[in-house]
Amino acid sequence: MAGAGGGGCPAGGNDLQWCFSQVKGAVDEDVAEADIISTVEFNYSGDLLATGDKGGRVVIFQREQEAVVRTKCRIWRDGVLPLFACILAVRYAATALPAERWGSGLREAHRNKSRPHSRGEYNVYSTFQSHEPEFDYLKSLEIEEKINKIRWLPQQNAAHFLLSTNDKTIKLWKISERDKRAEGYNLKDEDGRLRDPFRITALRVPILKPMDLMVEASPRRIFANAHTYHINSISVNSDHETYLSADDLRINLWHLEITDRSFNIVDIKPVNMEELTEVITAAEFHPHQCNVFVYSSSKGTIRLCDMRSSALCDRHAKFFEEPEDPSSRSFFSEIISSISDVKFSHSGRYMMTRDYLSVKVWDLNMESRPVETHQVHEYLRSKLCSLYENDCIFDKFECCWSGSDSAIMTGSYNNFFRMFDRTTRRDVTLEASRENSKPRASLKPRKVCTGGKRKKDEISVDSLDFNKKILHTAWHPAENIIAVAATNNLYIFQDKVN
């Protein structure tokens, strides 16, 4: 799954010139809580981009087919000049269009009539309510409908499948297109009224007629009642048949076809809850080895487990932990070491973890310490007391790899996000804001001033807006296109070369 289809995407964060492409979402200063984006995920091809929000909704964007070429040929010369438009729709990913897709290709080309060279923009494809708020009567507790994670399944036919989860329930959704309807039924009228079968004297074969494209989402499986604690992660296995779901204390393995049973593969709940000092914060399957997964903890450790070794993977195969630096020890050491996200590289050779102040890259063959550590916002280290008080210290930032694994990205405060190029060792801070949202405008690097004289264009630490957090980001699997969720807005940035 390495970025092979990248078509020569260059090395990484800093050799690229990131430009604004699109922003989705309301412009209002008043942000409705339900509109806050809680997860962002590209599918395997990058054609589809899904977002989940606190209101339990899923919005899927589809990339418009690029390079729509229209040629007009004049065929009549004598005064009557109908235009014979010959439209070729070419998919940027260079896969041949199956015959039935040609039809919808034409339709999309018509939509792009006014912008003949659409640069592959993402537009709304489907919106649906995935989860509703629930009430647990037994415990007198509300169950939030917020979508914690979305994970796509690899595409196997014309339909798309994704898993979406809230704190308690995982759902498998099927998203399918319908662009034809049948007409000429024997047993019912065009109005839908049933015809009297005894009155039918002749039979006809219904014919398929084109209709406006309709995208339908339907829940195909509901995986419920297996988690006592809050689900923080789901991960589809490379066997494409199973997936894992992790909550604070347990990890369960599911088969995508079976909803009434799951296998518990990790359980860190102590016999006596009073002894609880550590929780599971994230989990992921290895991208190629279907028996291997990792999970991270609130104490800054990562455990790699092999499901072949035993049914209950309480004993890890590998244990990753960086020894603490005694000189920087404080009351907040443990909290800031808590890992908020863990992601395998596309190659499967490395994994990346995000804690409060840094991103670390680990070589799976070396458990003693990470091979790379990148500071995200070290200037916050002296502000930890305030950040503890206003709860920001508990924010869970995600991180992601570029398609070729040469760069990594993660979010910060003040709508800043950070990119680290692993080859050139350079990093950049960029901002997602409506002020920089002219089409194809280059993003200017931002800098935070930590003390002393503030230079022009720098922003001081005390002026940072801690309510503008970028927790969720995603990188296109093959190209240099990134999606950044800033509260209720989704920004899409592209490399200029693109």
Place this chain on the structure above:
Amino acid sequence: MVGGLKRKHSDLEEEEEDEKWDWGPAGLRSYQQALLRISLDKVQRSLGPRAPSLRRHVLIHNTLQQLQAALCLAPAPALPPEPLFLGEEDFSLSATIGSILRELETSMDETEPPQNPVAPPGPQNEVLPQPDPVFLEALSSRYLGDSGLDDFFLDIDTSAVEKEPAPAPPEPPHNLFCAPGSWEWNELDHIMEIILGS
């Protein structure tokens, strides 16, 4: 909100930065006390209609433990996450604060070993932590379809819901505390003030 809080604690942070290499005992103590205050506040505020984040609760609890150790109190942790999950607000608040108080009380006394709470805010406090792990086990096994409804109810200790006359808040026995007016006395006093919301 962030600005206001910063104003409140900017002194602390300035102190932290200026005295980075030279923590005076008074400065350190007031810093630790402030953190203790903030942490207890958080525990109080974590109750609500939704189940609180277990991760956040565990991290705060671990920080509280460190603070207690630093304030020369022997750690005797009793994490009560279960009452929070039960959502019984009165029970859980008193249980939580009760257990924290219990820790502070028993750990301050060097001669007497930790026993049942000396100053329980209510009778429920003693009983709740016990059935909860079992309660949740029963709950989870029920979710996974292992046990019938009968087994589920057998595990619940119903003494929690049996009403008993609540004892009047007792006078803390003098042999458990340092003399009134000492730092520990004032500390407890201060904590009680926060809890009672005065």
